[in-house]
Amino acid sequence: MAIVGGSGFIGSNLADSLLSDGEPVLVIDNFSRPGVEQNLEWLAQKHGSHLGVETVDIRDQASLACALAPAKAIFHLAAQTAVTTSLADPAEDLDVNLKGTFNVLEAARRAGMPVIFASTNKVYGSLPQIGVREADDRYEPDDETIRANGVDETIGLDFCTPYGCSKGAADQYVLDYAKSYGLPTAVLRMSCIYGPRQFGTEDQGWVAHFLLSALSNRPITIYGDGKQVRDILHVSDAVAAYRSVLARIDDLKGQAFNLGGGPRNAVSLRALLSEIAAMTGRDIVLRHDTQRTGDQPFFVADTRKAEAALDWRAHVSWREGVCDLASWLLQHRLQPRSETARYVA
Template identity: 35%
Template sequence: MKVLVTGGAGFIGSHIVDLLLERGDDVIVVDNLSTGQEAHLKPEVLFYRMDITDHRLSDVVAETRPEVVIHQAAQIDVPTSVRDPLHDAMTNIIGTLNLLEACRNAGVRKVVYASSAAVYGNPEYLPIDEKHPVAPLSGYGISKHTPEHYLQVYAQLHGLAYTVLRYANVYGIRQDPRGEGGVISIFIEKVLKGEPITVFGDGEQTRDYIYVEDVARANVAALTNGDGQILNIGTGQKTSINELIALFEEVIGQKMEIHHAPDRPGDIKHSYFDNRRAMEVLNWRPETDLSVGLQKTLTYYRERITR
């Protein structure tokens, strides 16, 4: 299969590209390298350094004629979306619309779209399933949710199939610490530099942490499954910051220095997914235990720092 991955040199995208190559797929990557790295890409990838808002994107899609587009490229930083909502909307909404027009014109069969837990806002109940009300608390949540409506309309009007994958807190190797699951990469960076970790509030706030390779497998599964579906991609397990720290200490074999700070205004206290629909529809399940994922991630960053 020929697949185009936007943001394919980035954290999640590069893992998706690796899986596609292992399958023997032809892979095209579009990435502006604002957070991604070309070094993440293997030589057999056809790479275009380009922003998804660029009008030339239509030419790239028309020339390469992918069957499916996996859309990972995005502005991922919540504070940036609050500080500069125009940039956030331009990338996440207008950039996605630019891509959808390119797909429509080139006869692309399907788009797999990376959405986010941020669309839900403060949970009304737990675990969060796909029927949960959408009430984003930031421009980022709004800009990730808006393209979901465009995808539904493009499917109805133009026959462009889609699957929306709403990610929980993704972590793992190659992560940009600014992402939603960035707390783990931040913790690791602090540990390896011998610096204290800051915990906001009592540390009992919970999240659903899913390893990046599990997310990549969900995207690959969506190439042929889940048409017209919105699916939560998480582990279905909640982990508190205090539990995360205890796991870290177990993995590294030492106590961590903790500094406590007041709760941050607007922070969601508890959030984790009901992932049963994704497991059924995609014939997929998360396979990486949190302690195993932490060990893999720690080893990766430790090797990078000691080079």
């Protein structure tokens, strides 16, 4: 089993799950993101010789094809992941996210291997067609069905920002390779995934970023008014979905699924910050800036298609998951101190 981008946040958690079940895993990564070597060291210490590693950049088509040749399936998680970075350097964003995905698909096509691709809710754009109204601490859709169930896969693609374009085009290439070549591929359009092994920066991994900032007494910048709503999904539930898709790939090939916490795990930025303040006992210093390009006032994934097709659901509630992540961050990302005891919701 090959995990392209396997030293990253989701990739390392997925690798750990597979390895723990006795499945050999090949991690393919260029290790360009600072800190990911810590995830690889953790995997190597825990699983030893069952873990294989190849240092390859997905933009290097020949080296990638050679590295992937022994695999029987590919989880493709490698990407340039930040909207802000894509705006600053759209050429590299295109090269990594679209050309890199094309290289993965071509290697898989030659070998006839399944590909499970990590896409994003950003393929739906800023969702201007969904009218929203203000509630106490959040935006909520005017449409009652969307308010109850979230945004489903039929909403229509509407790329916005270079990141949305590159990931959206890659998403469509992955689906087309099932149509054009019969390759067993599937796409998971992820909402906000969080959990252990996440680095958490202002540009990507905002749940961990909020927690790290609060625990370190650093100010947090909110872009917009903080009433934006997202459904957050614990990484253990995301991993279960990825594995379920692969197990059913012959029946599901050529399909895209929204993957998020769903309405049960929908939370506004303001509500999450209030929960973190109460959980940590810290006064959080907030700064405000203008809303960022392409931001969605409301995105909650309608996961009913995934639930039915995968026999899957999100099990970790967002409060429980945030407590879990806070404890992990204190132990592994911050200096050990008396606060390393697990938080209780």
